[in-house]
Amino acid sequence: MVGLLLLVITIAPAAAVVGCLVFHKRSVAESLNLISSILVFVAAVAIVVLSRGGPYLFWGNYVVVDMPGAWVTLCTAIVYLLASIYAIGYMRLLQEEEGHLWRFYALFSGFALTVLVSTVMNNAGLYWIAIELTTLVSTFLVGFERAAESVEAAWKYIIIVSGGISLALLGTVLFYWSGSVVLGPVYDMTWATLQQTASKMNPALVSLAYLLVLIGYGTKVGLAPMHTWLPDAHSESPAPVSAMLSGALLNGAMLGIVRYLAVADSAGVGPFARGVLVALGVFSLLVGALFIVRQDGIKRLMAYSSVEHMGVVALGFGFGGIFGVSGALYHMLNHSLNKSLMFFGAGNVMRSFGTKEIAGIRDVWGRYPVQGSLWLAGAVAITGAPPFGLFLSELVILRGGMEARYGWAVAAMLVLLIVIFVGFLNHFREMYFQSSRDSESRLPAVSKWCVAPMWLALAPLLLLGLWWPPSMWEHFSAIAHFLVDGSP
8 A cells, every 4th residue: 555655656746747748738737737746645644644554665675665754755745735736826927938837847746756756765875866856856946937036046056055965975975884894895775774783883984974964965954054045046936936945845855864863873973963963953043033134035034934944843853852853843844834825925925016025015914915814824823923833843842952951952942033033023014014105006916826725724734733633743752763763
């Protein structure tokens, strides 16, 4: 059954890519991509439920379905579905690209495929290849609108991220070398093999290899100070692509860091590895807070929010334990939902007001009562305020930090979250409660395709803030144990 679901997750987007390349029609491409996203979502939900019985190995142990990977697969599938719905309404607004939209959907489905494949790679080298493929495909999506700023952002994205991924490759080679001393020159470099052999590896070499993969994949995650590609790429991409970059790709890269962190723990260098990850998490929160307070571009505001929240996730995994890991996994899901909502709202107001600047967006609530309310609720949620899911996940991470005796990191996180809360919502106060000189001018209506996924993102975000399902807590606890010893 798991194998069949895995085939659905990979074949559905691959078939959508082929269909788009064959038919060259927007309507067909929209339908194929949407059907693909629905199938992937259904299969991902089922795989999460079945993953407790794993890990399941396929294709000569090169592919694995385990609990951490299945959870990231679900987060990716959710964003893929929401963004596919939103794209139907949003991409039709790009009339100058009407003849090229089939290419967009081919790339979009391909991007989803590469992220989904990365979550099930059981070989560290193949995982690196999958993450690099996400870069190559998404670069064309970042620059899809072909404006000067978009092309510049695409070049910046591929250069910086490829540089970081090159360091991750060097770290992967060093991990292989460390294992070869124990297992011989040829062995299967699976995650389980690395974790089981780590105790016999040279600790100094493991520490160096871990630093390289942390910097490399941390660049892809957007952890500061390796985050410099992220604001430009997120702000210049079409809105559905921004949602995928923030809500799906960053989680996929974080999964690699988490897997290598488990290896570092087994090698006896866990305190060092966790300390570095916690430091990067706090620094990412600091950078996010400073740039959020003084930001003037609406999508760049969302981008620096992604830097902040990836810092929070890094803190959770760095703290470790049941609470740290559970909070980080819960935060991944809530952030995927919330950031999709925020980028959808940003895309709507940008197209309606004809500007990316916060100063040019005024009286949103008065002009768009429904979508304005949804976007404002999302803004409150993204700052970690109750009663939404991010508040609960951050609270659990803070408890994890106290249990792990990272008091300084907990204190820094609390202070910076308060700064971000004030700074972020101050921008929304200006956009919602200040009127502009042309307040009487009529603005275009927003497509239902662009509003529906906002509802679909906000509803579970609110539910997850009011109620943490006991079964989900048990699942997170099992993942925490799995990352320690490889068994639920």
